[in-house]
Amino acid sequence: MGTCDMSNLKPEASDPREIAKWAERYARSRTIPFLVQWVFITTLVVVLGALSQGAIMAWKTGHSGLQWTCILAIAVFTLTLLWFSIAKGGRRQVWHISQWVYGREGYASPRGRRDADKRAKRMTWLLPVGLGLGIYHLIGLVFVGLGHLDMRYLQPFSALYMVPFLAMMILSQRLGLWAWIWPVLYAVHAVLLFVGAPIDFPGFLRYLDIIIPVFGYGFLSMIVGHFYSRYAFRRLRSLARVGLEDVLVETGEE
Amino acid sequence: MSGLDKTIHEPARLRILTILSGVDVADFSFLLETLGLTKGNLSSHMDRLEKAGYVDVRKSFKGKLPHTEFRLTPPGHEALASYWDDLDAIRALQDTHSAARNGRAAGPDAST
Structure with missing residues (x-):
């Protein structure tokens, strides 16, 4: 059996085991997927809040057409919010956007x-x-x-x-x-x-x-x-x- | 030296396994970008690690793009831990020998 190359035995400036620690720290702090979800959910919540205010104002001023349009839009946006939060399609979109943001960096998930x-x-x-x-x-x-x-x-x-x-x-x-x-x-x-x-x-x-x-x-x-x-x-x-x-x-x- | 696992002892493969020991799953792009290897070089190292049973490879498609994920297997974890133990033991031995050599070179009056 041949002998191993001795170069790996040389003392290094830092312990190579530090690599595992920093890989773990990196994987645990990848927040882009959370940020994507946050932006999407916040936008939908703000839109839902504005539509609710719009529906109330329309009801108070007697604009029934506008009132029902707002209610319909609330239903659509609520379903979109539920789809994004629960369905696999929502998770897929988060994955694609995150990968686009991280670019060449690739993917690592925490232990x-x-x-x-x-x-x-x-x-x-x-x-x-x-x-x-x-x-x-x-x-x-x-x-x-x-x-x-x-x-x-x-x-x-x-x-x-x-x-x-x-x-x-x-x-x-x-x-x-x-x-x-x-x-x-x-x-x-x-x-x-x-x-x-x-x-x-x-x-x-x-x-x-x-x-x-x-x-x-x-x-x-x-x-x-x-x-x-x-x-x-x-x-x-x-x-x-x-x-x-x-x-x-x-x-x-x- | 015969105790050290030659598959792990190669610098690039040692780093790949060490990175994988810190994460659950990492994909090909992540390892490529972190280590700065070429695609061909990284592929050959991953093949070697897969054949040794140290790494589990999962290939899939994300849309139309192929996506390869790697995970350290339980034998891979054990082999890496054992490698570090062996390396620490060898380094400790080297330190002891160096200290003894330095002591002899300095002579009996060195401590005074």
């Missing part, structure tokens, strides 16, 4: 993701908990509408469900540290509003008290994840290529 997906399929409680999130917020809005809950306290009310929900999603999907930015900021925002810190919006802007934590903090966490993935990929590439240049020259590769 445990397959198990997490399998577990998610077995989690029969996931759908009721997700539906509960919507119902809980609807109840909150009704309370605000009836005057039982001040608009200022809608976000703290929301945080009681939203923060554990987000934490559960992050743990079950085994997302990276970046994902914790969302529930942590959500909880801090809720506490600050509850204790009376002057961070609430005045007048007609008061809906931003809930919109910013729901969508803004989510967007922030995904952007942080994305930038971290850029850093992790650069580190991974530089570590993985150390020592390979000599080999490529020897074998005539570029």
